[in-house]
Amino acid sequence: xxxxxxxxxxxIKTRGQQVTLSCSPxxxxxxxxxxxxxxxxxxxxxxxxxxxxxxxxxxxxxxxxGRQFSNSRSEMNVSTLELGDSALYxxxxxxxxxxxxxxxxxxxTRLLVL
Amino acid sequence: xxxxxxxxxxxxxxxxxxxxxYCNSSTTLSNIQWYKQRPGGHPVFLIQLVKSGxxxxxxxxxxxxxxxxxxxxxxxxxxxxxxxxxxxxxGPFSGGYNKLIFGAGTRLAVHP
Numbered sequence: 001x002x003x004x005x006x007x008x009x010x011x012i013k014t015r016g017q018q019v020t021l022s023c024s025p026x027x028x029x030x031x032x033x034x035x036x037x038x039x040x041x042x043x044x045x046x047x048x049x050x051x052x053x054x055x056x057x058x059x060x061x062x063x064x065x066g067r068q069f070s071n072s073r074s075e076m077n078v079s080t081l082e083l084g085d086s087a088l089y090x091x092x093x094x095x096x097x098x099x100x101x102x103x104x105x106x107x108x109t110r111l112l113v114l
Numbered sequence: 115x116x117x118x119x120x121x122x123x124x125x126x127x128x129x130x131x132x133x134x135x136y137c138n139s140s141t142t143l144s145n146i147q148w149y150k151q152r153p154g155g156h157p158v159f160l161i162q163l164v165k166s167g168x169x170x171x172x173x174x175x176x177x178x179x180x181x182x183x184x185x186x187x188x189x190x191x192x193x194x195x196x197x198x199x200x201x202x203x204x205g206p207f208s209g210g211y212n213k214l215i216f217g218a219g220t221r222l223a224v225h226p
Contacts, residue, residue, distance in 0.1 A: 045215070055212070105157045
């Protein structure tokens, strides 16, 4: 099976712009979670989607949003970018999103905000 | 809120020395997972522990889950340069699906 894919892999934006990141889960996986990784804050949970519904959300401002499509692919959007949004954005997929399931991470999108 | 703490933050060892990282949760966990992230890479799942007192081994890696299911450790015997990376423990958030609370990670450097 192909792994989790994320596009783009690298992105440079300027403050105030918006960005959309894409994640394609492993075939058959219906749950997609997003995480932000920074040197200072580590890995932090953004949100989780299952069957096109957001089931769980982390402590991030409303500028961070996401959605999931019927084919389980997911996108996350960050509006009005700030310098502090520079990070590695990771998505992870599981079959159902159960608490004992292994999460398979994609390679991530490295976002640099100037 | 729920927290997972991990120590040490960094560990430098000579090749062949042993290495241990410790993980402590503020709450009882249903399970604990360990991930490894190579420099420039993404977290890769290593193992999941579910039972109280569970010990699992993967070649030179030994994982333990505490009796109270609030702490865990990863021990690497005779480190090799291929062990370089950051090791994260993670526990499921008690309040929702598929949300992992990650420790800050332990970055391992191995000097040949």
